[in-house]
Amino acid sequence: MTRKGYYGEISIGTPAQKFNVIFDTGSSDVWVVSNKCQSDICDSHRKFDHHQSNSYNSEKDEDDDEDTLSVDYGTGSVQGHLGKDKVSLADGQIVIQEQVIADAYTLSRDFIGSPFHGIFGLGLAGLSSSQHDPPFLSMIEQNLVEQPVFSIYSQHNAGEIDFGGIDKDRFEGEISYVDNIDSSYWMMAIDSMEFEDQSFQDRKAIIDSGSTLIIMNKNDASLYHQSIPGAMSNGDGTWSFPCKNVNTLGPLTIKSGDTTLTIPADKLFLTPMSATSKNCLSGISDQEMETENSWILGDVFLKNFYTVCDTMKEE
Template sequence: MLNITLINLFSFRVPLIKGKSMRTALKEKGLLEDFLKKHPHNLASKYNLYAQPFAEPMYNDLDIEYYGVISIGTPPQSFNVLFDTGSANLWVPSVYCSSYACSNHNKFNPSQSSTYQALNTALSITYGTGSMTGFLAYDTVTIGGIVDPNQMFGLSETEPGSFLYYSPFDGILGLAYPSIASSRATPVFDNMMNQGLVSQDLFSIYLSRNGATGSVVVFGGIDESYYTGQINWVPVTTQGYWQIAVDNVMINGQVVACSQGCPAIVDSGTSLITGPPSEIPTIQQWIGAVNSNNEYYINCQNIPSMPQVVITINGIPYTLPASAYVRQTNGQCTSGFQSMSLPSAQGDLWILGDVFIREYYAIFDRGNNMVGLAQSV
């Protein structure tokens, strides 16, 4: 979704390891050794026998955005990209871009890559903040130790406005479903799955707090060191965004929003928790946030006595203490809730952005179309 604020369901339990790879299944049945003898290495790779989870570190930029380094082309050209579960396209600036936003970022040069293949299909994407236009092409993309050949990606030609100029990342790597990919481009994770590059058809995200290091996206696996307790699995209700159903939002035991249930998306590309303009002001009032020019301020001294906000998903409470939903920057405290109108066929969407994901390790399971949530360490 990429809605970055700059400074100014049905849930049930399943075993931890889901979607066994063929290697694991054959080994459990005592057939792995015989299979490897009968089949050449290229066939074995196709069936995902050697794929392993790979962790891609992410930088934490003031708890506002999380991004990591990938490379595109041969030899590799490096880019910082925001890993965004709220969009589905990979794109980076190109040498064909003359926009202000491209002037201070790395730009992909097709003439310097021997594996580049032109496609020349037009591409246009608009986010909650920022936009781009350009075209699509193919090349090898390397992420966290995974070499992803013939990956479709976008090369920007325009990046209007100043937002992307001030962004620490060069481009965006979308991790949502292919149904929302602009110009029908194949998303990176879909290409990984199709080529058997991941051991499980899922990825997971841990976001650090207070600007600390340690944020990571794990492709093809779940890392127990990033959470405590059990994982609660929530079905994806619409396969576009990572959309789930929320029961309600409560404060001090009272339902204050989403009283009839509401659709929500789990979105690493949005900094805050957003909801309909008809409901978020009620939450701001309950937590004591005061509106000043559409920015909701909080007295920092009140944080220890402020209430918890509980987002309930099929009876499972996901608790957010004030330390999680209050943003403290340069001696000022602001609310981590924001009004945003995002209509959908199921009603106005809520966005569970980084404020939520920092508290709950999130697993995005394409093999079973579920989101797993567990208390972050």
């Protein structure tokens, strides 16, 4: 699936060129649409012109040719030229020097009409397609954040990311930490997930702010929806079910170590399929996964919890 989720503004270059980007924990590269992209896919996007930035430097490979980036987001992909430039965010409170970025000259049609102009990857170094430091690692190395953490608060059509700290006004109680078990993704081990009469054991889950839904492999998603009366596959990886049946369902419970996370049933679906439809879009979808026991926890999960990604607590 292409990256979808909450986006915000960053600036690149000198003088600053502004772009709306997805802040995506499921990838580790920074790219924006290039002015060299002339296809209709790029027509509705702001475009970066590196020739207009006096702080831009091209990345060169050993043969003195421009280095390139190619990123595959499942059904979406981009290709671009790599360079280094100044990247500003948080209204200029954070300014990353010489961050490796790509200006994307080719985008797949999955990005046509999207309201954002690029992606700001917040994944770990092992996920970087450019083989360069992801931007949050650059922030840490350049001493731009007080702590090596960032925290995500998302609600319906709103949210914020705290770089370098934790906003205690955004949650109640204490934060429960689970181990990160991967060098590329923010990934946790799930001992069990319970929903109605279904029980799933020993899964791995990627925290992905760039995805809207909770994504399971096809078999798990099918078993999950068997517990919902009237649920049906929409044929594109998504599922729907009669909205009235939400009231008959119990919560989804996820257990990881000593931590138990509970999502009530009324948070596990999206709005009705259309203005006149009595069916709602399920918050759980399916797709082919690289490993069969892996899931992706997108915004349907994140909007229920204040989520802290702490580089000091990586395994």
